[in-house]
Amino acid sequence: MAIAIIIGVGLGMLTYRHPLPSSLATTTTSAFLTIPSIALLGILIGPLGLGTANVLFALVLYALLPITRNTIVGLSGVDSSIVDAGRGMGMSRSRLLWRVSVPLAWPVILSGIRVSTQMIIGIAAIGAYVSGPGLGNEIFHGLARFGAVNSLNQVLIGTGAIVIIALLFDLAYIVIDRLTTSRGIRA
Amino acid sequence: MPDTALDSRISSEPTTSDSATSLAPAAVPAGTGGATIQLLDVTKSYPGQVAPAVDHITLEIAAGEIVVLVGPSGCGKTTTMKMINRLIEPTSGQILIGGTDVLKLDADEHRRNVGYVIQQTGLFPHMRIAENIGLVPRMLGWSKRRTADRVEELLEVVGLPPGEYARRYPRELSGGQQQRVGVARALAADPPVMLMDEPFGATDPITRDRLQNEFLRLQREMGKTIVFVTHDFDEALKMGDRIAVLGPQSVIAQFDTPEAILAAPANDYVSSFIGSGGQLKRLGLMPLRDADLRPVPARKDLSQITIDASLHDALDLMLESGQDKVLVAADESGEGEVFGSIRLDDLMAAIADDSADDPSDDPTAKLDPSAGS
Ligand SMILES: Nc1ncnc2c1ncn2[C@@H]1O[C@H](COP(=O)(O)OP(=O)(O)OP(=O)(O)O)[C@@H](O)[C@H]1O
Ligand SMILES: [Mg+2]
Numbered sequence: 001m002a003i004a005i006i007i008g009v010g011l012g013m014l015t016y017r018h019p020l021p022s023s024l025a026t027t028t029t030s031a032f033l034t035i036p037s038i039a040l041l042g043i044l045i046g047p048l049g050l051g052t053a054n055v056l057f058a059l060v061l062y063a064l065l066p067i068t069r070n071t072i073v074g075l076s077g078v079d080s081s082i083v084d085a086g087r088g089m090g091m092s093r094s095r096l097l098w099r100v101s102v103p104l105a106w107p108v109i110l111s112g113i114r115v116s117t118q119m120i121i122g123i124a125a126i127g128a129y130v131s132g133p134g135l136g137n138e139i140f141h142g143l144a145r146f147g148a149v150n151s152l153n154q155v156l157i158g159t160g161a162i163v164i165i166a167l168l169f170d171l172a173y174i175v176i177d178r179l180t181t182s183r184g185i186r187a
Numbered sequence: 188m189p190d191t192a193l194d195s196r197i198s199s200e201p202t203t204s205d206s207a208t209s210l211a212p213a214a215v216p217a218g219t220g221g222a223t224i225q226l227l228d229v230t231k232s233y234p235g236q237v238a239p240a241v242d243h244i245t246l247e248i249a250a251g252e253i254v255v256l257v258g259p260s261g262c263g264k265t266t267t268m269k270m271i272n273r274l275i276e277p278t279s280g281q282i283l284i285g286g287t288d289v290l291k292l293d294a295d296e297h298r299r300n301v302g303y304v305i306q307q308t309g310l311f312p313h314m315r316i317a318e319n320i321g322l323v324p325r326m327l328g329w330s331k332r333r334t335a336d337r338v339e340e341l342l343e344v345v346g347l348p349p350g351e352y353a354r355r356y357p358r359e360l361s362g363g364q365q366q367r368v369g370v371a372r373a374l375a376a377d378p379p380v381m382l383m384d385e386p387f388g389a390t391d392p393i394t395r396d397r398l399q400n401e402f403l404r405l406q407r408e409m410g411k412t413i414v415f416v417t418h419d420f421d422e423a424l425k426m427g428d429r430i431a432v433l434g435p436q437s438v439i440a441q442f443d444t445p446e447a448i449l450a451a452p453a454n455d456y457v458s459s460f461i462g463s464g465g466q467l468k469r470l471g472l473m474p475l476r477d478a479d480l481r482p483v484p485a486r487k488d489l490s491q492i493t494i495d496a497s498l499h500d501a502l503d504l505m506l507e508s509g510q511d512k513v514l515v516a517a518d519e520s521g522e523g524e525v526f527g528s529i530r531l532d533d534l535m536a537a538i539a540d541d542s543a544d545d546p547s548d549d550p551t552a553k554l555d556p557s558a559g560s
Binding site: 084087088089090092184 | 272298299312322
């Protein structure tokens with residue numbers, strides 16, 4: 001997740017001021033999203049083999065779109081008169097970005113991160129299919145011996161745990177949002 | 188700091204700009220004055236546009252002077268102004284501030300030394316008022332302590348008690364209050380030059396009038412060099428020591444004092460910009476304080492007007508009261524001292540007089556620091 005945030009936000013920051021690269025960035029990242037997860041994991045067996053690296057790589061690709069797109073939308077949505085004023089005061093581009101644009105776009109960026117997280121928690125489960133780690137193993141084991149004793153329970157436990165984790169993450173993001181968004185722009 | 192003594196000198200002076208002769212930099216308090224601004228043959232062509240947005244403008248602004256750029260929408264006022272702080276880079280020409288070629292300076296550093304106020308205020312919504320105002324001083328390397336003191340001082344100056352407002356966010360202020368913060372922020376590092384792009388444009392007429400008066404009062408203390416953009420000619424008359432009436436592509440149609448422009452518009456374009464009532468507007472620029480009053484007449488049934496008003500106000504009162512003269516007094520209540528009276532003929536004579544010895548003959552005289560002193 002952290003990797004996806006860094007790449008996604010970074011990509012957004014680099015491109016938001018230029019229409020062509022930024023639409024290129026959104027198109028590419030959304031193309032990743034259209035690949036079915038099982039297929040992508042399967043394709044990646046080629047270069048990355050089975051296991052954690054494969055799953056991690058796939059998850060980063062999937063997480064990119066909402067983060068990149070929200071970063072671009074958030075940053076370019078900052079009121080032009082505010083950017084103008086900042087430049088007029090003699091703020092350098094990077095200072096303006098970090099002190100003004102990013103804080104103002106932060107709620108939008110954060111909601112992109114939040115959507116990404118939800119999405120890849122679901123996809124992560126499928127990672128068990130290529131011998132990745134995680135709760136997906138419970139589900140796949142359960143499904144594999146479906147009909148046997150406790151198999152249904154195993155599937156349910158796996159699924160339930162994933163839902164709970166997703167909810168906990170969501171809760172965490174709400175808290176982070178409260179803590180990191182300036183009171184001056186909170187809705 | 189020059190601003191602390193402000194409240195002790197709350198204006199008893201008229202709020203219109205001073206007459207042409209008092210514009211010389213000598214009138215500016217020592218140490219706080221502005222710097223000259225020179226635009227020399229400056230042109231800006233936006234890529235992909237046939238005609239330049241600003242076409243070879245040359246404009247010299249004396250230290251401590253307010254020059255208003257006035258003209259219709261799209262004529263290039265904002266573009267002209269933004270070239271001075273290099274938010275827009277000129278295509279050709281030279282811009283000097285205090286004799287220094289600003290195109291050779293580091294753009295960001297240059298901008299920190301030029302105050303900039305815009306109509307939309309451009310306050311940073313996620314920062315408290317104090318942080319907004321303190322930004323430029325901090326960038327210039329002032330200590331926290333010094334910045335905080337300066338912020339407090341400025342909030343007082345613009346009439347927002349720091350105790351109440353410093354820790355608020357912009358959205359917790361009214362539009363007029365936000366404009367004041369915008370002005371305070373531009374003044375924060377005491378820049379010699381201020382650029383103001385329709386700074387009071389977004390406020391209602393009453394608030395605008397008050398902000399204008401307060402700003403003129405401040406300016407009398409500070410003596411900054413100010414470029415002020417508006418498309419409201421009446422605001423230009425009120426704020427400008429001199430007014431540059433701009434036509435399309437920022438071509439200067441006339442550059443002179445408000446009095447001179449009203450008395451002798453250079454051409455039809457300028458006349459059309461003045462609109463109807465040009466002579467009435469001239470009366471509006473003449474304070475009763477400067478008029479030769481007649482002795483107090485025996486009649487006691489005359490209406491009374493304060494000496495802080497203009498000849499235009501006096502005319503208005505004559506029309507209202509149906510009499511051809513009014514009393515001029517310390518206040519309107521009828522209890523204050525009565526200084527004299529003024530008659531309708533006097534108003535006519537004032538207009539005729541002023542046109543006779545037209546001060547516009549030598550507009551460059553005011554650029555010479557030795558002139559008028
Ligand atoms: N960034 C830009 N790119 C291309 N053309 C521009 C740009 N900014 C302004 N212009 C054009 O330059 C001309 C002058 O614009 P400017 O903003 O200086 O006008 P203005 O006098 O400030 O008008 P207003 O009173 O409406 O603010 C206009 O014709 C405008 O369309
Ligand atoms: Mg403009």
